[in-house]
Amino acid sequence: MEAEILAIFLQYLKAFAVGGGICLIAQIIINFTDLTAGKILVYFMLAGVVLTAVGLYQPLVDFAGAGATVPISGFGYLLANGAIKGAERGFFYAITGSLTAASAGVTAAVVFAFIMALIFKSRTKRN
């Protein structure tokens, strides 16, 4: 029992360290260049795709769990992983695999954003 609690605690610690570390890298890039948020998101997603394709991201996911899947690079991991799994099943699934894997995230973002746009009004930005 105690060992189990320790393992769960350790998993949170790893998720915090790796997830925070990925955000830290992004913050350092933002501080020293003039990349905007949108570009950072695209580059980190692409980094996730590339790292997954060369087999480096899967070990990170196994190690850090949500620490590696929650950052946007995890979205790239999801896309590339879907494509790799699809490639085992043939041409059609190699093409469609990535977006199929990402469908949950994209659908959720569209549906929830729509609902929020129905409910909330744009507010003046307070500084």
Added chain:
Amino acid sequence: MTGRTRENLNTNYLNYVKTQDPPTKHLKNCAAAFGVGGLICCIGQFIRYMLQYAGLTGDELAGSTSVILIFLGCLLTGLGVYDRIGRYAGAGSIVPITGFANSVTSPAIEFKTEGWIYGMAAKMFTVAGAIIVFGVFSGVLVGLIYLFV
């Protein structure tokens, strides 16, 4: 003595702006990004454990975790809380999947006034569209490479 050409005026002005800018607080910035980013990932880990406890496994578990995080990101954006977190945390709130949700919801709410189709729906994808375009394209490339190599 610098001549008053347009280029010189531009660089002079940019240099002037730089002297007036408050200096970037690198250490504070980075600590905030690390802390908030790590915390959001821990919330993700917590949701993952809860769903695991509820009996979900594999792709369903991973997908449901992201859906809940995206919901939270959209809700906090709608309430105006996420922008406040963002001002403090910088990349710590941009990079997690909740930041993706924020980048979809924020323009959707803001451009509602320009109509539902060209405003809300079209502007929803200003940032997310780029992510999906490059994501799908690179995903297809990876699929083809794995298929033929």
